[in-house]
Amino acid sequence: RQRAIDINFDRLTRATHIARQPLFSDGDIAYYGNITIGTPPQVFNVLIDTGSPDLWVPSIICTSKLTSRACLTHNTYDSRKSSTYRPDGKYIGIRYGNGAVGGHLSTDVVNIAGIDIQNQTFLEVKEQYGKSFEYAKYDGILGLSYPTLSATGMIPLFSNMINQQLVKNPIFSFYIEQHVYFCIHYANPNVQWDGELILGGSDNRLYLGDFTYVDVSKKGYWQFTLDKIKMKDKVLCENSCQAIVDTGTSLIIGPPTDVTIINRLIGADHYNFTRGIFVNCNKIYNLPNIDFIVGGFRKLRLFSEDYIIKEIYNDEMVCMSAFVSDYQNESNPTWTLGDVFLRRIPLYKTHSIQKSLRGSDIHRRQVTLTPNIGIVRQSLFNDYNSVYYVIISIGTPPQKFKVQIDTGSSDLWVPSKKCRLSCLSHNRYDNKKSSTYIPNNIPFNIPYIRGNVYGYLSTDVVNFAGLDVQYQTFGEAISKFGFNFARSKFDGILGMGYLEISSEGMTPVFINMIEQGLVELPIFSIYINRNPLYAVSGELILGGSNSARYEGEFTYVNVTRKGYWQFTMDKVQIGGSTVCANGCQAVIDTGTSDLIGPSWDIAIINKLIGIIASNDETIVDCDQISNLPNVDFVIGGKIFSLTSKDYIFKNKQSEMECISFFQNNYVENPIWILGNVFLRRYYTEFDMGHHRMGFAPAK
Template sequence: MMKWLVALFALVAFGECFHKIPLIKGKTARQDLQEKGLWEQYRREHPYNPMAKFYLSGAEPMTNDADLSYYGVISIGNPPQSFSVIFDTGSSNLWIPSVYCNSQACNNHRKFNPSQSSSFKWGNQALSIQYGTGSMTGYLGIDTVEVGGISVANQVFGLSQTEAPFMAHMAADGILGLAFQSIASDNVVPVFDNMVKQNLVSQQMFSVYLSGNSDQGSEVIFGGVDSSHYTGQVTWIPLTSATYWQIKMDSVTINGQTVACAGGCQAIIDTGTSLIVGPSNDINNMNSWVGATTNQYGEATVNCQNVQSMPDVTFTLNGHAFTVPASAYVSQSSYGCNTGFGAGGQQLWILGDVFIREYYAIFDTQSQYIGLAKSV
């Protein structure tokens, strides 16, 4: 049985009931492509565009980042059919592959079969979600979705008919969006919103813990917070927009010098993007300050022997400083060392998994705040 078929469970702690779903950090698409000797060809054919998911249009866009890697298991239908999904705070729709899709991406993953679920109903709309390197198209359906021991009735979700080629290399089968309904394709009510509406969680919040360099311990907690995952106080930051989980960032500094986001900018806390992404000039400046060299594919490489002497990078969010050390923003593999700073070409910043591994993130949908605390 594959390692991502992990048990879903619920527990009671600190006097309140909340539900956890374990996340697995599996092999990334990039690692899979590298092992097959296809990574450089892939990057030539599909230039890196992590901002693609934030281009608003009639359909809800998604990212083309080939390093999406944290995923957990959900089930859909009666009897339940299991799927691994990326829990993505940068999008709002749930979709999974279906038996109506015969692309390589779908054939490499589990497919939902509506005819095998006694509770399935078809929706009345088609679904199209744009990627930077292609698109996912399909249809809307309605069924029971179980997440972390929570059974959500009448959840609208997407069944893919076509998928972007890079999805063939992803560990997860699909995406479960955790942003707001205002950006959902076809105005679908997101899964967590339905948890709240159906009184399935004790608090209108969920939280995310991402462990570093380990396949164990990462999790999404629906309906509460697990204080064992962080130390110190939680810093609460108000949203500037209830679309994505968007907040104000004041600056990015290194050794006390402002190196990016001078004069302030907007940032998004996004579990569905692996890197910290910002405008090209700012990211290039950051990479230069830490001693990185950017190759033709936009990847910033450093000498692995220099990591211990590289400077911290501090992100000031709504007046509060959050520091990320080199040990956190540099990733090392058999192919060398890369920084976790990616150029996106737009003014919107993405604080992705590189940041969230350092700071436990609490997403409060009722008050529209993000809480951040130092992960342990």
């Protein structure tokens, strides 16, 4: 392909018609086209992404085997070989659901579909993280969303094409060839490409009838109002909802409640230890159509062959639903319509693009079908039979830390090298020794019941259970107050709660693991060994659960308030007495060893178990332990009993001192807190996908 030599001539000729850019499939989960950058031109394959605004390609200086393996297998841009290159130098990091990139801005001429875009700023990437980038057929990403989404401040390529009068109309459209799916993919033999990006208009040879237009409801993503979704006699999104068309997403992502209904109606099952939502391949041609209603009346219909994905797994064909949940934010009713939708419904985008730039958060796309993800197990270690910690590392090369696993908070923090007296007995993070450290410097302060920490935020790679979590923001503590911190075996705390209770907007480690495709399912579970003498005191399972560690089936209860792992407890029974009789709220908290409840409930329980002293500790007669009643927690209609051996602690420093684990809440609060005394008896699963918890007797 010859590039235009004179920009004025290019404007005169190119602005009179539309340009077509062939697209090629990367495993039917992404579509890319060819561009060139520089003079003479350097060729790149770029993913066409309507869900982000920026253009980036790998740089020639992206050579590290540790942080940039993806660059080593792709085309790289060499600014020294381009006579039209202009340096910028500003460092930028962009995070996606399946990875992250970092580098510096540069400016050069970019050619797409035979058209030269002058003075186009793009990101020259020198660091790439994520297996999907490593195995992708494309080198970089070309964003086609509104400029308001830009995290870099650069003007998107299509906006520059409009500004430079290189397209006939401020319109582009997107077509994907409909392949026929069998055990392998057979394409139309007369088509040498898999789709087409049309710049400046549309191609009426590639669609039937007339367009149904909907207005962009919020400029940023290509977002519009979806009237409703119909499936058989079921109506979802009944009072309308928001939807985004995203060519960088392969599946259809929706609110968990709606997606669960759809998958139930098509007979899909979300198996444990697998990422897919499977259906019986023999039944897919009998499955119902799904209609997306737009523009007040127009049905955009998907057939079962559109929304069922066939793959070969272990030499057998498996069939999966293309409908997946927005597991991070159930309260967000927005749908994301990816390539599964676009293969049936061509996309025509005609709303003019604003030229003004505003700051925006980095786009975090949902993970689609990422290879090599799984369930991982992390050993738990005992800190005075009270709380449990794991070993992680931060930085490059790795610096090791012991961190308490805490479902009652969401933040990760470790002591900083700058923390002096209060941190001398613990490992400390030295950001000067990490090549992947990114300064943040926002101050943080986290209060706890028996202490607090403060310091500033930093960003680095965190290795958790052998998995590298890229661009993880955490707290560097420069001061710790509290006796518990001073004598603890652990250095810091790793929170496993929801994003809603995080400090300073830090994304929790586990949510980043979900977004980066590092775990099979948005689930973790905890097993605690009841024998404190074992070297390994339990295990944390990331991405699922371990059936070898529990008996029977889980009893599930829904999370009632995202933040803590909070749920409704039916009641608590002891002997013939009942507290929490009409139901009450409870929280599972691995950062607590006790069973904490409202003072009025705890007073009744401790009286019934024969408390003989109650100062800072609630003392019982050690000789009476075997005679004490069980305490039954009724959850989800099922009884979870604790015996006196569970809820009485025999102080080893005093053979005759036995202490009740039932303690008053530190504030007058009706919420119960079930700590590790409860988890030692009951294996617990924390499901962020369905926002629920499951309990089963631990083996």
